[in-house]
Amino acid sequence: MSQGLAVEARGLQRRFGDTMALDDVSFDVAPGELFGVIGPDGAGKTTLFRILVTLLLPDAGSARVLERDVVRDLWELRRRIGYMPGRFSLYPDLSVAENLGFYAALFDTTVAAARETIAPIWRQLEPFAGRRAGALSGGMKQKLALCCALVHRPEILLLDEPTTGVDAVSRREFWDLLGRLRAQGLPIVVSTPYMDEADLCDRVTLMQRGKLLVTDRPAEIGRRYPRPLLAVRGGSILGLLGILRRFPHAAAVWPFGAALHYTDARAGAAPEGVAAELRAYVASAGLGGVSVEPIAAGIEDAFMWHMAEEAA
Amino acid sequence: MAHGGRSRVSGPAIDARALTRRFGTFTAVDGISFQVERGEVFGFLGANGAGKTTAMRMLIGLLAPSSGSATVAGYDVASQAEQVRRRIGYMSQRFSLYEDLTVRENITLFGGIYGLSNRDIAERTGQILSRIGLQRAARELVREIPLGWKQQLAFCVALLHRPAVVFLDEPTGGVDPITRRRFWELIYEAGAEGTSVLVTTHYLDEAEYCNRISIMVDGAIAAMGTPSDVRRGLGAATLDEVFLRLTRPGAAV
Numbered sequence: 001m002s003q004g005l006a007v008e009a010r011g012l013q014r015r016f017g018d019t020m021a022l023d024d025v026s027f028d029v030a031p032g033e034l035f036g037v038i039g040p041d042g043a044g045k046t047t048l049f050r051i052l053v054t055l056l057l058p059d060a061g062s063a064r065v066l067e068r069d070v071v072r073d074l075w076e077l078r079r080r081i082g083y084m085p086g087r088f089s090l091y092p093d094l095s096v097a098e099n100l101g102f103y104a105a106l107f108d109t110t111v112a113a114a115r116e117t118i119a120p121i122w123r124q125l126e127p128f129a130g131r132r133a134g135a136l137s138g139g140m141k142q143k144l145a146l147c148c149a150l151v152h153r154p155e156i157l158l159l160d161e162p163t164t165g166v167d168a169v170s171r172r173e174f175w176d177l178l179g180r181l182r183a184q185g186l187p188i189v190v191s192t193p194y195m196d197e198a199d200l201c202d203r204v205t206l207m208q209r210g211k212l213l214v215t216d217r218p219a220e221i222g223r224r225y226p227r228p229l230l231a232v233r234g235g236s237i238l239g240l241l242g243i244l245r246r247f248p249h250a251a252a253v254w255p256f257g258a259a260l261h262y263t264d265a266r267a268g269a270a271p272e273g274v275a276a277e278l279r280a281y282v283a284s285a286g287l288g289g290v291s292v293e294p295i296a297a298g299i300e301d302a303f304m305w306h307m308a309e310e311a312a
Numbered sequence: 313m314a315h316g317g318r319s320r321v322s323g324p325a326i327d328a329r330a331l332t333r334r335f336g337t338f339t340a341v342d343g344i345s346f347q348v349e350r351g352e353v354f355g356f357l358g359a360n361g362a363g364k365t366t367a368m369r370m371l372i373g374l375l376a377p378s379s380g381s382a383t384v385a386g387y388d389v390a391s392q393a394e395q396v397r398r399r400i401g402y403m404s405q406r407f408s409l410y411e412d413l414t415v416r417e418n419i420t421l422f423g424g425i426y427g428l429s430n431r432d433i434a435e436r437t438g439q440i441l442s443r444i445g446l447q448r449a450a451r452e453l454v455r456e457i458p459l460g461w462k463q464q465l466a467f468c469v470a471l472l473h474r475p476a477v478v479f480l481d482e483p484t485g486g487v488d489p490i491t492r493r494r495f496w497e498l499i500y501e502a503g504a505e506g507t508s509v510l511v512t513t514h515y516l517d518e519a520e521y522c523n524r525i526s527i528m529v530d531g532a533i534a535a536m537g538t539p540s541d542v543r544r545g546l547g548a549a550t551l552d553e554v555f556l557r558l559t560r561p562g563a564a565v
């Protein structure tokens with residue numbers, strides 16, 4: 001048995017009626033690791049988190065958090081876990097400071113005792129200490145929720161979609177805070193539907209329809225992309241999309257910001273050779289000013305590849 | 313007429329002039345001016361609290377401007393709000409489909425609300441179901457279908473009465489990357505058919521799909537143009553960088 005894992009999930013299964021919310025989910029989180037669960041709504045992320053924080057029983061399989069069983073040792077675990085649910089669950093009519101004080105009291109501690117742990121977050125919240133939580137911006141609400149999840153100085157943080165619906169800049173600030181907590185050695189499990197946040201984690205798992213598609217370091221997931229991938233730029237995206245999808249060797253073509261990402265169906269084909277073919281093909285279709293370059297796959301490319309494979 | 317009419321005039325689909333809204337001493341929208349052309353996909357960006365929702369509520373005739381003016385489909389949003397509402401579609405993140413009705417019943421209900429004839433409703437129902445591949449799920453309750461389908465259905469319902477302009481408030485939140493892209497293909501198609509689209513999103517890669525974008529900061533428009541013009545204008549490589557610089561001037565990139 002491995003020693004000291006922050007999370008150890010084995011064959012977790014949970015069904016709701018006809019829906020298999022979790023289907024044989026197994027993964028580990030190492031001590032001090034920032035671990036991301038990446039997936040869209042309905043992937044099963046919240047079910048997984050609720051089991052890990054002892055709020056829901058699995059139908060089958062087991063999970064240990066901080067080397068304690070989530071079913072047997074729930075009372076001990078609840079004191080040692082910091083959990084931020086996906087839905088904002090603080091008291092909107094209490095001020096920022098009152099919410100924090102309330103959560104500290106629930107855990108039989110004080111805000112002062114947690115000062116050091118919450119310092120980086122509190123610094124950003126302090127100017128709003130007297131404001132009602134309900135009147136905070138989305139980004140600030142999430143920081144307050146994080147602060148409350150930390151106030152009893154937990155040994156692991158489980159954050160369920162802390163950045164959903166928060167603007168791009170506030171999301172970045174929130175991740176900066178997670179980076180600082182990680183530097184203190186706190187293991188963090190965080191879920192998100194935003195693929196670009198995967199790169200900020202030590203390791204991630206990609207989740208879809210109750211299943212883990214792949215679990216690895218983000219860069220490794222990109223490196224393991226199984227086909228040649230090219231970025232195509234120029235002209236009208238919609239026109240280019242139709243033309244590329246008709247190329248005989250096209251496996252997938254999707255818009256990616258200002259570019260299109262083209263995946264070739266031929267595993268092992270040299271990307272430069274595919275690029276040359278594709279340039280000739282686009283030119284023969286009468287499109288000028290189009291650039292085609294081999295690129296490294298990102299998390300979103302990988303997610304879409306695994307999704308399509310799973311569906312096939 | 314409740315349907316069939318697009319713009320009254322051949323002018324812009326949206327024309328905002330110094331549009332302003334104050335709440336007490338707080339100016340939520342501070343004299344914004346912009347135009348959206350017919351068939352244009354316009355990305356309406358900004359941080360949380362920048363004033364996007366307030367501006368959108370004025371444009372759809374739900375909130376009166378404090379000063380300035382705007383026309384949508386050629387009608388004034390303050391004095392002709394009813395005319396405006398007949399010519400727009402609206403889809404919010406909390407889209408307004410009825411969970412306890414089937415897919416088909418939802419389309420029929422909204423078609424009736426928009427005053428479409430039974431024949432039109434039947435025809436458009438068929439078109440929608442085949443376009444988004446929902447034929448087999450037509451009799452399922454909306455509650456039972458996946459979020460991505462709900463979003464596409466809500467978008468098609470917002471277009472049911474062939475509005476001149478459709479307003480989309482974070483339409484793609486939370487869905488998987490493939491469904492998100494399918495949704496954008498629907499947006500492109502609507503634009504190509506002449507419907508103007510004003511869309512807000514937190515995904516900056518989606519902003520790249522727009523013909524033009526504006527970025528609101530503290531109630532004002534801080535940047536506007538094609539995505540590449542906006543990037544060039546600020547000497548930024550990505551819209552992420554643009555967004556960060558405009559919304560957090562002090563922050564390190």
